[in-house]
Amino acid sequence: MKWDDLRIFLSVARSESISGAGKSLRIDAATVGRRIARLERDLETPLFAKSPQGYALTDAGQRLVDHAAQAEQSVGAAVADLRGAAQGLSGVIRIGAPDGCANYLLPQICAQICADHPGLDVQIVALPRVFNLSKREADMAITVSPPTAGRLTVQKLSDYHLHLAGSEAYLAAHPKVEKLKDIKGHRMIGYIPDMIFDKELDYLAEAGAERVTLGSNSVSVQFNWVRTGGGLGIVHDFAIPSAPHVRKILTDHISLTRSFYLVRHIDDRRVTRLNTFADLLSQGVRREIAHLEAQS
Numbered sequence: 001m002k003w004d005d006l007r008i009f010l011s012v013a014r015s016e017s018i019s020g021a022g023k024s025l026r027i028d029a030a031t032v033g034r035r036i037a038r039l040e041r042d043l044e045t046p047l048f049a050k051s052p053q054g055y056a057l058t059d060a061g062q063r064l065v066d067h068a069a070q071a072e073q074s075v076g077a078a079v080a081d082l083r084g085a086a087q088g089l090s091g092v093i094r095i096g097a098p099d100g101c102a103n104y105l106l107p108q109i110c111a112q113i114c115a116d117h118p119g120l121d122v123q124i125v126a127l128p129r130v131f132n133l134s135k136r137e138a139d140m141a142i143t144v145s146p147p148t149a150g151r152l153t154v155q156k157l158s159d160y161h162l163h164l165a166g167s168e169a170y171l172a173a174h175p176k177v178e179k180l181k182d183i184k185g186h187r188m189i190g191y192i193p194d195m196i197f198d199k200e201l202d203y204l205a206e207a208g209a210e211r212v213t214l215g216s217n218s219v220s221v222q223f224n225w226v227r228t229g230g231g232l233g234i235v236h237d238f239a240i241p242s243a244p245h246v247r248k249i250l251t252d253h254i255s256l257t258r259s260f261y262l263v264r265h266i267d268d269r270r271v272t273r274l275n276t277f278a279d280l281l282s283q284g285v286r287r288e289i290a291h292l293e294a295q296s
Contacts, residue, residue: 090119102126109284187231
């Protein structure tokens with residue numbers, strides 16, 4: 001079994017397509033198909049099942065993914081050590097994060113880390129869902145709930161806070177909100193109910209709102225609705241400084257606390273560059289939340 005074949009196998013497993021793997025690796029799809037076929041012949045077992053949705057891993061393929069990913073990390077760690085990367089971060093690191101964190105915290109944190117380490121490239125994947133680190137969709141992920149399954153390490157980064165808020169223009173043009181019962185009759189902004197992928201994100205249920213008038217699976221869309229006077233919504237305190245005319249309301253009645261967790265694949269504990277980056281990221285998240293919440 002050749003390492004290059006395993007590298008191609010991993011790319012197909014992650015992209016779930018031959019053409020996607022070819023684009024990622026910058027080789028033609030026909031070559032990718034031939035290499036996968038050769039690997040399956042060598043192992044005497046099918047690794048993928050083709051379907052209308054793409055290439056899905058078979059049971060054998062799923063077992064091979066973990067071993068191949070470990071080999072990939074070992075090769076990466078060896079190359080990093082040989083290049084002296086321990087003295088300065090380099091290469092590409094990809095982070096998965098919920099879009100509130102990705103939009104309002106990570107840009108400035110990662111920009112500073114890259115400024116301090118010119119050889120480093122950081123990719124932020126902002127998606128409102130859980131990332132599959134076993135498939136190496138990202139090198140690490142920030143989540144709002146600690147995962148309970150999988151070969152993962154979990155580190156709590158920081159608590160953060162959320163409040164009901166509206167724009168000054170909206171609040172001036174609509175009936176006053178002085179008690180919880182006053183919420184009724186106002187346009188409420190929040191998640192699309194059947195697209196809430198984590199119970200920790202069901203903010204409006206805790207606020208007692210019965211209807212979401214303006215709904216989106218994106219925190220940024222929700223916040224922009226609040227900012228532009230669309231209605232009232234639960235917003236992150238750390239986002240408020242980016243919109244000076246947004247005001248928190250009912251702070252004595254609605255005050256939510258949530259947490260961010262840094263999740264990594266357990267095999268990455270031995271990779272120096274990822275450990276170093278994780279430490280810098282953790283410090284940055286805690287510092288930035290404290291700084292922004294103090295201004296909200």
